[in-house]
């Protein structure tokens with residue numbers, strides 16, 4: 001396994017300087033790994049800096065309000081990550097005296113920590129010899145060994161993980177080994193135009209030898225992403241606008257929003273707005289004007305969201321909502337955590 005030592009030597013010289021690498025304490029590694037789930041390094045860096053400035057320790061995170069945590073996370077997406085991290089921090093403080101578990105098995109018992117994240121934290125922060133398998137690692141291994149299996153399949157992931165057990169043990173440096181594999185995939189063995197000429201694995205890369213680099217890895221194609229038309233109402237009562245907090249079990253849970261929902265059948269978007277406001281929170285409203293339409297893409301679907309300015313056309317006492325609700329001034333909206341798409345509405349309102 002001479003390739004392992006070439007890989008480690010390459011990593012020593014070419015690794016990126018990333019804020020969580022300067023001081024790989026368990027808390028910082030944990031926060032970084034949660035933020036890096038399905039999110040690119042470049043997007044995570046400013047959030048990581050802000051998060052650590054606001055919550056420099058596990059204890060400070062555990063003591064914070066959930067709304068404050070969501071506000072610092074606002075814009076990074078996948079908000080269940082923030083809620084789970086917060087909940088897990090409280091759990092570690094309350095049940096383990098603030099000591100973050102050192103093994104991947106124990107880490108995987110915490111909210112929001114799956115097998116991948118547990119392996120990453122355990123290896124990087126505690127030196128556990130457990131291979132980490134993300135998209136970068138799958139691509140490097142599939143090419144290095146010229147494996148033609150679908151890398152989206154769970155059995156391929158398991159095969160890749162098993163194939164790295166011996167390598168990580170031989171490395172004698174589990175933290176560097178895992179990070180080196182991911183870094184090689186991110187910087188050299190990239191999806192398009194991999195830089196084989198400077199790759200430390202080129203000497204024994206079977207895809208390169210067999211002319212298969214452009215064909216590998218094999219990945220099953222996902223279907224087309226659906227797009228939903230959504231209408232929301234900014235319901236005004238004088239200078240105050242109505243907002244409701246999304247349920248914990250919902251996507252974007254814990255964030256605030258304007259009431260609204262998906263267009264149905266042949267109804268106009270204004271009709272959707274009236275119906276959804278009525279169904280969601282019981283208020284009878286009249287549409288005054290369209291404020292704006294914004295497009296926003298999530299990982300598995302996209303939305304075209306049209307916001308309407310509405311006025312109450314029935315009594316406020318009709319309000320009927322099991323979720324927390326508030327009436328706030330427009331200038332207070334930016335102080336609260338909202339989904340990213342709503343910030344485009346704020347901009348349209350001149351805020």
Ligand code: SF4
Nearest residue numbers: 189194196199202205
């Ligand atoms: S030689 Fe090319 S294809 Fe093979 S692992 Fe390196 S970058 Fe990837």
